[in-house]
Amino acid sequence: MDGLSSLDSLQALSALLSPPDEDDDDGDCTFATAAARKGPGHIGPKKSESKATTSAYMKNNSKNIWSEEEVAEGAQFDDITDPRPQPEYDIVLKQRVGTEDIFLGMTRKDPSSMCCECMVVKIKLPGTKVAEVILDVKEKFLDLRTPKYKLGLHLPHPVHSQEGKAQFISEKEELEVTLPMNRPLDCINLA
Incomplete structure (x- = not known):
């Protein structure tokens, strides 16, 4: 057992795996591998290969x-230097259901x-x-600005921005923005 862990056997194994260089004068470092003698400049592809790949990449971009x-979309509205706080908001999904959906199950609608x-x-x-509310709705982004608040909201689903409706409820001091969703499979899911 101690024959495998002796220093002489480890040096012999190291000499078999990587033969020492002729210019190595120090006899104590014979067990150092060739990889241990390399520095940070030896990492990566050779200089001739890296120029070819870098120039091809740089021409495209x-x-x-x-x-x-x-x-x-809407990242141009995100301003981290604006000190106005973000108001509280809630996103609720809504669907139209009738008695044929609830009691009879005639359509394929589910909750x-x-x-x-x-x-x-x-x-x-x-x-x-x-009068202080400025609202801008894009397909995937809602931007709201007031003198006290700012809100840049990335929407979870694409919407029809031109068909939306906004209503300000002054009793609650709340703005409700209703946006019809624009999803590619709506013709199948809502049939």
Whole structure:
């Protein structure tokens, strides 16, 4: 057992795996492998290979850090230097059901979110008047600005931005934005 763990047997095994260089004068470092003698400059591809791949990559993407597909819609509205707080909001999915859905089960509607037609965003705006609200809705982004609050909200589903409705309830000081959802399989799910 101690024959396998002796220093002489380990040095002999090391000499078999990587023969020592002729210019090695120090006899104590004969068990050091060739990989141990390399430095950080030896990591990665050779210089000639890296120039070819880098130049081909740089020609396609001259100075672009990212492509336009990687940037989320509405990211231009996110301003971290704006000190206004974000108001409380809630997103509720809504569907139209009738007696034929509830009692008779004649349609394929169920309580899941896949059968919802609209998205209702309820935003609490205490101390805000209707005239102070600026609302901009895109397909996947809702931007709300008031003198006291700002809200940049990435929506969970794409919506029809031109068909939405907004209603300010002054008793609750709440803005309700109803947006019909735009999903590719709505013609199948809502039939």
